[in-house]
Structure formats: C-alpha cells, structure tokens
Amino acid sequence: MQRAVLIMFVAMSLIPSGDTAGKLMTSTMGVAPIFVAWSRFALGALLVLPFLPPQTFVLLKNWRIWARAALLAGGISSIQMALVSTDIATVFAAFFIGPMFSYVLATLFLREPVTLMRSLLVLLGFAGVLLVVRPGAGGDLGVLWAVLAGLFYGGFLTMSRWLGGIAPPMALIFTQLLIAGILTLPFGLLHVPPPTLPIAALTLVSAACSMLGNLLLLYAYRLAPATKLAPLVYFQLIAATLLGWSIFGNLPDTYTWAGLVLIIGAGLASARLR
Numbered sequence: 001m002q003r004a005v006l007i008m009f010v011a012m013s014l015i016p017s018g019d020t021a022g023k024l025m026t027s028t029m030g031v032a033p034i035f036v037a038w039s040r041f042a043l044g045a046l047l048v049l050p051f052l053p054p055q056t057f058v059l060l061k062n063w064r065i066w067a068r069a070a071l072l073a074g075g076i077s078s079i080q081m082a083l084v085s086t087d088i089a090t091v092f093a094a095f096f097i098g099p100m101f102s103y104v105l106a107t108l109f110l111r112e113p114v115t116l117m118r119s120l121l122v123l124l125g126f127a128g129v130l131l132v133v134r135p136g137a138g139g140d141l142g143v144l145w146a147v148l149a150g151l152f153y154g155g156f157l158t159m160s161r162w163l164g165g166i167a168p169p170m171a172l173i174f175t176q177l178l179i180a181g182i183l184t185l186p187f188g189l190l191h192v193p194p195p196t197l198p199i200a201a202l203t204l205v206s207a208a209c210s211m212l213g214n215l216l217l218l219y220a221y222r223l224a225p226a227t228k229l230a231p232l233v234y235f236q237l238i239a240a241t242l243l244g245w246s247i248f249g250n251l252p253d254t255y256t257w258a259g260l261v262l263i264i265g266a267g268l269a270s271a272r273l274r
Contacts, residue, residue, distance in 0.1 A: 004224035005232065007216050012235040014213030016088060020243045021206035023083040029202075031193045033080035036206060038188025040076065041181035043207035048174045048215075056171040060179070065172075068159040069179030075152030077184065078145050086142025087250035089241040089260070093132040094146035096237070096263050100125050101154030106161060121270045128262025131255050169218045177211075233271075234264045 018040070025031035059065050075098075082091045100122045106112040129150075133143050163172065193199050237260055244250040252260065 004220045007220040007223070008232040009235060011213045011216035011220060012232060013239045014209045014216065016092060016236055016240040016243055018206045018209030018213065019079065019083060019091075019240075020088060020247060021202045021209065022080055023088060024247075025193075025199060025202050025206070026080060026084045029193070029199060031199060032191035033084060034077055034184060034187040035191040035193060036080045036203070037073070037077040038181060038184040039203045040207045040210055041073070041177045041184060042188075043204065044211040045174060045177040045181055047208065047211045048170065048177065051170055052174055053168045053171050056167070056174055059167055059171060059175045062166070064159065064163055065175050066179055068156060068163060069176045070183060071152050071156040071159060072176050073180035073183045075149045075156060076180070078149035078152060082142045082145035082149060084142065086140055086146065087248065087252070088244035089237065089250070089252045090132060090140075090143060090256050091146040092237050092240040093252075093256060093260050093263060094129060094143050095150040095153065096234075096267070097126070097129045097147055097150035098153035098157060099267070100129070101151055102157035102161075105154060105158040110158065110161060112161075118270055121266045125263050125266035125270075128259040128266065131259030131262065134255060173214060173218075234267045237264055 022033075022036040022040070025036055026033050079091065079095060082094075103112075103118070103122050107114050129147075133140075133147060160172070166172075167175075241252065241260070
C-alpha cells in the first residue's frame with residue numbers, strides 16, 4: 001500500500017507538470033494550444049506503442065472508442081486554451097467539475113446507485129467550483145475554457161466506466177491517444193511552431209509527463225484498491241498550486257482558495273464513502 005501511495009503522489013505531480021510545460025509554451029512562447037494538445041496525443045501514442053497487448057487495433061472498429069477519444073480530444077484542447085491566460089491552480093480547480101458531472105451522467109445513463117450523502121457532497125464540490133468560476137463577476141475566459149474541459153472530462157470518465165471491461169487499460173490508453181491525435185491532426189499541422197530547442201524540449205516534457213503520470217496511475221491501481229487511492233487524485237490541485245507559485249509566481253485569490261478547500265474536502269469525503 002505504501003508503494004502505491006508513493007506512486008500516486010508521483011503520478012499526480014507529473015500530470016500538472018505536463019500542463020505546466022504546455023502553459024510555458026502557450027503563454028510565453030506563442031505556441032498554439034491546439035498544437036500542444038495534438039503533440040501530446042501523438043507523442044503519447046508513440047510512447048505506449050511498444051507495450052500494446054494483442055488485438056488492440058480491433059478496438060478501432062467500435063464507435064464507442066471513437067466517441068470516448070473525441071471527448072478526450074475536446075477536454076485536453078480546452079484545458080490548453082484555459083492555460084494561456086489563467087493560472088494553473090485556478091484552471092485545475094475549475095476542471096474538477098468533471099468528476100461531479102460524471103457522477104450525474106453515470107446516474108442517468110449507467111444507472112449507478114444514488115446516495116443522499118454523495119449527492120450532497122457533489123453539490124458541495126460544485127459550490128467550490130462556483131467560488132472559483134464566480135459567474136457574473138466579470139468572467140475569465142480561461143476559467144470558462146477550464147469548465148468546458150471539465151465537462152468533456154466528465155463525459156470521458158463516464159464513457160471509461162461504460163467501456164471498462166472491453167479491453168486492457170493499455171489498449172484503451174493507446175486508442176484514445178491515437179484517435180485524439182488523428183482528430184486534432186489537421187489543426188495541429190496548421191499551427192506548427194518554429195523548430196527551436198526550447199519548444200521541442202517542452203513539447204517532449206509535456207507529452208512524457210502526461211503519459212508517465214497516467215501509466216503510473218494505472219500501475220498504482222494494480223497495487224492497491226481504487227477506493228483507497230481515489231482521495232489522492234486531489235493531490236493534483238496541490239501540485240498545480242505549487243507549480244504555479246514556483247514557476248509563474250501565481251497564487252490563487254481568497255475565493256479560489258475557499259473553492260479549492262471545498263472541492264478537495266468534498267472529493268475526499270466522497271472517496272471515503274466509496
């Protein structure tokens with residue numbers, strides 16, 4: 001269990017690190033967000049390619065696999081748009097509307113059981129997201145992109161539950177990256193940045209951190225029950241806050257801090273109930 005916890009902490013640090021590399025490219029080097037998203041899919045698929053289980057490519061005949069990958073493509077592209085102008089901690093806080101939206105979708109379409117306590121915790125977490133987004137208070141376009149990314153991700157999570165037993169996790173990861181890369185290919189090629197060494201290095205770091213984070217996440221779930229590891233997913237918010245402060249000098253404002261506390265508290269309590 002201790003090994004799994006350590007792996008989870010590393011994984012939850014790598015994922016926002018990949019987004020930090022993306023933010024450096026889009027906000028300081030003028031790289032198009034869609035190129036960052038596409039390069040992450042393309043390089044991620046290449047990194048996974050040597051580890052594919054048999055019959056992986058058969059999955060490409062299933063329309064549900066394509067729909068799931070399209071949701072991922074929309075989510076990653078949207079979060080890269082959000083990171084252009086908004087600090088990482090705020091983006092991740094708004095993005096965490098995704099698990100709440102997934103709870104609603106899973107209840108409606110997958111007929112997952114509803115409990116009063118978990119429903120109240122979802123509403124509490126949603127209140128935290130509202131504190132971050134603060135609709136009607138001037139509006140931050142980057143935050144709205146982060147919310148859209150969260151909604152895409154909520155749909156992606158629900159589709160992942162629906163397809164959970166259809167293939168090994170490595171096969172699902174490869175197909176989602178390959179298809180998302182195909183769907184975003186025309187836009188990525190239209191916005192290829194100048195071939196400089198810093199951009200090339202950050203592109204590789206962005207893709208590698210994201211892929212390694214997700215691979216370690218799968219490995220951790222093989223070592224310990226998902227119910228025990230689920231609360232550690234919220235460490236992403238802490239890691240994102242630390243990265244934003246150390247690299248960009250950004251710290252959340254008072255309302256965002258309050259929203260972070262509500263989101264993390266509700267998420268931990270909900271994971272504990274599961």
